[in-house]
Amino acid sequence: MRLADRLMRALTDPSFQVEVERADLSQISDEELGSLLPAAYRVGRSSTPSMMTARSAIQDLGRERQPRYTPDACRRMFEALVAQREARNRADLTLGAGSLLRCTGPWPDVFGPARTLTEFLLEKDDMNQPYALLAVAGLAGGTVLRAVAERLCRSEGPIALDETGTITGLAPAERALLSEIDRARSLTSPPPLADAWQRLAGVPAYAAFARRALQAAADRADAIQAGKIPYRADKAFTEREVVALGHAARVALLRDEPWLPALLDRLLPGIAVAPTAAKTLPSQALLYEVVRAGQDFPTPELVTAVRTVRTVVRHAGVPRQLDRMLKRVEAALAERTDVALRLPTLGFGDDGVLRREAGGYAAVVTVAETAGLTWEKDGRPLRGAPAPVRRDHGDLVKELRDLVKRVGVQLGTLARALEGGFTVDAVHPYGWWRAELVGHPIARAVVRRLVWEIEVAPGEWRAVLPGAGNLPDAPDDASVRLWHPIRSEPGTVRAWRDLLTERRIRQPFKQAFREIYLLTPAEEETRVYSNRFAGHLVHYRRMFALFRARGWASGLLGPWDGGDEDEAVRTLAAGQWQARFGHALADWEGDHELAATDRVRFARRVEGAFREVPLAEVPPLVFSEAMRDVDLFVGVTSIAADPDWTDRGEDRHAAYRRTAAFGELAESARARRDALERILPRLKIADRCSLDGRFLVVRGDLRTYKIHLGSANILMEPDDTYLCIVPSPRRSGGTVFLPFEDDRLSLILSKALLLAADTTITDDTILHQIKRGA
Template identity: 35%
Template structure:
């Protein structure tokens, strides 16, 4: 019988059986830490706990964390013999304090697993580890973290029992959730999970290591992942880059972009399309249905959503990986490339929309074959080389022909390739010789800048008034023996509007770009923006930057394009609400000049795409593309949308109109674009569709500005 607990747990009369804990667990899924603490004799009150609940030994875990509360509650309602065995297992897990378990620890762990049953142990601890991985942000106790580490290491004692690589990956990501400036909440837990994952000899485990390496930014764990993957590559006799290729899972797809799965009493066909994963449902007779069957909607909705989410994430990761291949200088044998790229059920949906050079012939896949510019099939031998096509290596006429062909065939590229911006050396850069100031004097939001650098493979240390110095933002290019450095300075002084309470800068200002031999000593900058310096005892020859004219054109172009993307994605000039931010009026002049000024190289490409797309839009008769703007005629006013920033001016007096990204229309289905990934292009067109029908705008924050 459950005795009701009052608001004062220490005054409640608790039954001797302890079965009330099971009721809490059944109804709520967990037991409040205060209740558990009282039941275990840990509540700090003015009098000792009642004899009925006083523990014989100190509790194994400390209450207050979801996973620990769940474990305590489950163990507490077991029969006494099992309770003692499980507590002994948890104490043994806690006994592992070294980085790796000794033979004696492993031997005793094996004995405990045999006595409890490995299947039961891993099934129960899977639930606890899932609870740990999905817990909301919050501080964890080192004592409990040690227990998690021990539970993870148990899995190396009985690898044949089967451990979910995805669960281990979730533990890594959950442990690396940051708690403010204090760093990850469980770095040692993440390290243990990575090590256990690296001991699993399976394709899913290898795929999970690769997935984590593409997502994790915490340096210590990332180094551990890289070492594990390099060891896997060495064991297989292949390169580290090839590991990323062979580890891509199919995610249930059986042919290119298509997979069929039975869920409940229905069957779903998943189709990978350029911008989404579409589900086609069929009932048990095979007939297509217009909606999700009721049985699936009621009992299996989460299962389907999780699978679609996995495919979406995998597609995004593979698109990012393939785009970075431009700078990796990769070449494949045709038979190898066909298996890993063209005919891979998942990667093939991306690779078949890109231009490749097979042998010496550029080609793309359509109508069931690889075809060149002339439309004729390309016949390849297994030993032919294959490389990714880049526009900087081809003349303008050929690039334009490829754009026309892709448009005719309805090919939507997964990222900019035929329309990719190129950045040849300018006369100004020839004059400066050793550095480029092409993207200097921009003001960027530091948080967005940091995220963009990580996504593009750069190493960046956020600037802070707390630090005396920091390294520049760096992209290492081992395939070329080079290192690119991009210099930025923190903006603001202590305690002003540009600095957070913890001392981090809200904004950074861009400076120059330089290239060095990869073995050159790293440079250092004064964090508050007082200039550029080098380490003292350096080799003068290596310390000198390379002349820009000596940098391979493809490398120079891709590095400068990355920096252009950083500016395009993080500049304060792209924030439509900036004029409402009174704290930062000192940057208003820059906001005006960027938000409505000359177009960058990225924006110039956007303008050419808009010129091609607009005539095919339903609002074509209301749109005109000019030098810097997409002009839209509404019924109430006319509007000029800047093609670089997306900011809007209204007639008759160039009054500013604030339209936030979430207020623009979704252009999916309204406009067919030649490539994915240009967020600003979608935003510009989304604002055009919205403003062309300005009399239908119901959002009061926009409608109020139109009066």
């Protein structure tokens, strides 16, 4: 008997038992799951333990997968919801609407069950699933649909009323889409359909509502600012209106509507700043909802608008929250390369320079690695803004300083978008790339410092550095993509690293020196998970902050129910792959919240749901980029790299710290070593330094020191005594050129420069340690 048949019998026959715990539920097809779910939802609380176990297993599977329902299974799901209503005095309509959207054939006639369910919720005045309720009510006829619409429109505000009216005029399948994307969907529903928003955005009536709604919101914000509507903190819109406007914003952002940027420039300041001197907001809820919409469908213009608003908000906590949210928006923007690379010229000339005259003086804004503002008089540079200009042209000075900040934001956003495009393997037409990126007065500051590949013949890619000139002749429709070292031979990678170092080109993100993570024999053995970064002790709060900064989603661990372990999840390759990094609470000592790292797993999107796959099936670039993040999490937050941890003495974590602080080098540390091989010969202390395995060895006059290239911890010869140097803002690598930004590399160099001249050290705590065993 097939597993699906055994499970169906276990759900319907109290005398039949199956060992669900030992069953391989991955054998269940999506169609079989769609048949089993209605039977699972018919199992009542008074059923046998075996039936309850089977019900839980199938329902759990239904939350993870995308079931496919035959018309008969759809009908049975509605009948199960009616039975559920009778037994549990509730009805989960999202399951019914969702089954129809996943139906493999013509929709069945569910007029009777739909009417029963709708009238039941109307009688209870249960409006907790408004969009599912509208979808199911429409199946019960126009009279029932109008009754639901009238009930939903009570005191919900005109924008919510407009959305409800729009929905009632849609086709049944279009109404069901609103149930699919509703945040109030039940915890028992399957993951939303991957194309639900795209399908909704393609409905002309709803796209028209989106524009009306956002325009009405901006008009209301203007009226509040003008005093035409009395101001009440965070009461500018009802709760239902905020939800409706969130839908409208997502549809407009997804459609990349040309009218949206100007409207956001009106709306966001209007809802973020009180018309009085109060530090409250007209609608904090809507501000956050628009930014959340940007996390789903970001645009560069939205990022700029939110960053602009962040500077004017008076509420102390809002800028911090916006900063956290913007990190997720920018991470998502990297996955949307079709709009992420769009930059305005902002009045800059082809040479990347903007000049403005003011009272005989000239302001010059130049875009190089970043934007900078300088002032001139008759062609001679000045140290700063002249006093007459500050006095008579204050608005211009402020405008130009704001422009510099805005360009800096755009350059950072562009760099993050390009870097994030690695896992998408984004490809651009050569003609567009040459004109709109390489030739763009602002974008070129980022683009020309990166290595690119141009397909000069089918399957033949030529790597170029646009800043060096000599672009090859290629047709405008030839493909261009960012070069990644994982696609090149080691000799080619070394050549690019040598060139960048020789020409002192600092890349906007680590590209030529980028770490590469290939599948290891141990990972081939474990097959579906990697233990490469398991078993480390890390500062949990620091790692949690890095999760957010790098676009990983994770619940917060803590000493509460269910807070002992979690997985951080990052979605890559335009939503087709997921990486999952397990971690668990290991210790809770006041400010020292420690987590233990665990396995890394990967899942692929299959028919709208993610399914775990063997590591060998993960595209090498996706695998490498995800593991690079995990290496960063461990390397930055491990207690082995924390010099303050030594002050705690021999605690129960000392053994781990001793092993990890001076252990084998991870890929990030190997890239650091490769950079040092090129940097050290150029330093004034070159004759005192050498690389020896895992260490940078520095010869001082008092002792010889070994700096670990992973943790930056120091051992002193001859007896490998530990030397603790707590980083200070005043100690740095100075003006040493680094081909990429790396705080740990800067720290290693600053320690090397300090220890090479150890007789000049004046810090007593350092000197005492050095001289104690010298």
